[in-house]
Amino acid sequence: MEFDIAVIGGGVNGVFTALDLALRGLKVVLLERGVVGGGTSGKMHGLLHSGARYVVTDPKAAVECAEENRIIARVAPHVVDDTGGYFVAITKEDLDFQDEFINGLKRANIDYRIIDVREAIREEPNLNPEVKAVVEVPDKVVYARELLMSAAISAYIEGALIIQDAEVVGFDVNGDEITSARVKDHVKGDIRRVNARVFVNAAGPWAGKVAGMAGISVDVMPTMGVMVVYRHRLTRRVINRMRPPSDGDILVPYGSVSIMGTTAVIIEDPDNITITKDDIEFLTSEGSQMVPALTREPIVRAYASVRPLISMPGATGREATRDFMVVGHEKPRNLVSVIGGKFTTGRLVGEKLADEVSKILGVNKASRTRDYTLFGADLSINIKDLDPETASIIKSFRGSIDEERGLIASLSLIVQHITRRSRSLIGWS
Structure with a gap:
């Protein structure tokens, strides 16, 4: 044929x-x-990006994600959960990033709302009570x-x-x-x-x-990312750390479980990957700064995905577009x-x-x-x-x-x- x-x-x-x-x-x-x-x-972390995560470091990808977020929700409503998302500042460094982050959201034309911290904690009781600022964005969950x-x-x-x-x-x-x-x-x-x-x-x-x-x-630069699955859904919304994209800064409520991600390590062979105990402990530790209950939550499993990033001279897996x-x-x-x-x-x-x-x-x-x-x-x-x-x-x-x-x-x-x-x-x- x-x-x-x-x-x-x-x-x-x-x-x-x-x-x-x-x-x-x-x-x-x-x-x-x-x-x-x-x-x-089939091994992604479940986030249908609003584009917010990339508005400062990768603005073209941010605009693309923002538009596709809306399109996928329209053409495949049966696989999308419109949870919304919070970006939360935990440290002073996170708080210092807020103005740059909001300016990026404006440039990318991504809807956002600054949320009173007390309101955010009422909405998400498992949030760290020491959170310093919260910005709401149109993140969604997609069932891959x-x-x-x-x-x-x-x-x-x-x-x-x-x-x-x-x-x-x-x-x-x-x-x-x-x-x-x-x-x-x-x-x-x-x-x-x-x-x-x-x-x-x-x-x-x-x-x-x-x-x-x-x-x-x-x-192509194969880059492995590890994700950890916890037994219960701890939040209604996607919770993101308000800082430049880094390891361990997204908690996704995927159905009845929570998924914490992710890492970024360049590898040679996409068919030969290893998840270590250190990966799991690191992601739990980072996630618990946003949602402290994560440290008490039973871990169901960990899994890994390999991103096909564009190879950039001198760039790490986290820095690549x-x-x-x-x-x-x-x-x-x-x-x-x-x-x-x-x-x-x-x-x-x-x-x-x-x-x-x-x-x-x-x-x-x-x-x-x-x-x-x-x-x-x-x-x-x-x-x-x-x-x-x-x-x-x-x-x-x-x-x-x-x-x-x-x-x-x-x-x-x-x-x-x-x-x-x-x-x-x-x-x-």
Whole structure:
């Protein structure tokens, strides 16, 4: 089967790129070496950034996050919890940062409100009673895997094929173009070829490895961040430390738990990461300065994600920009890569990648994803050839005590269906 585009990577950038291109009427296949959301995107910390965190140090990323925060809340309301967020000053140094922080919010056009400390503590009783200042911003919580699956299913509905357990292990190159990707099918165990006119490298921290298969390099800097999950939800809102972005300054109320993050350590291999006891103790200590109850809260687990940051000479993982870069390569000229970015800006990344691909293919159609409601807000939308057993399970959640909790199960079942169906259509069944 011949495709216009093969998208490599089933994270937030990949699924939104597949959706955007499918909405432009192009023939798309997405290749994911594991499962949709199984890599970096499915291991983020749950924050749908308002942009506030970056207004001083990374203003372009701040503006992008602010806009995408509003768009994702509109097109995927079923996966967003509009919690709001507090930035809190704990020390004198934090308090000294407040004016610069507020000026940055104004420049980025991000809504904010200075909150009386007594009011903030009434609203959030677990806040440190010694807090010196509080600024409210429109931070939200996003349920990562549900968003990723919703976007992947939407892409399938619009005509894209979604292939999981399909790892790109090489390219066939003729002159200055890739003719096909060599793909290891982890279900059958053999090597297959996927032909496309353009290939999109949306492999996140593995983008360098994918580019290397085509004989080129991209300036990706894999940077690990550790997060700690605590048993109970300790706050209604996202709680941020009012200081320049640093390690251990965000506490996210994710469903019924709390997630404290994060660290930033440059690593060599995204598949070889280690979480230490020191990481957990550090994050708990830093978080407890904002919410002292954290030190008494049972720890459920810790996990880590690897960011695909843009490599900057002399920059540490914390100093590197959270903006993104779309790279159209000269040779092979039909390969496009993306590095950098945030989970919050994944839709925008997909739009810009699709714009670049459209230029290569001579397609003159605009992106539609900023106004496209993702599948999942209404599970009654028909999925082609959905088997009766799966449909029955999904329907059984409606009107039950677990209707809301059943969303991720329903989406998982549908993704399983569309990937089986995609394999059949491509001849891999």
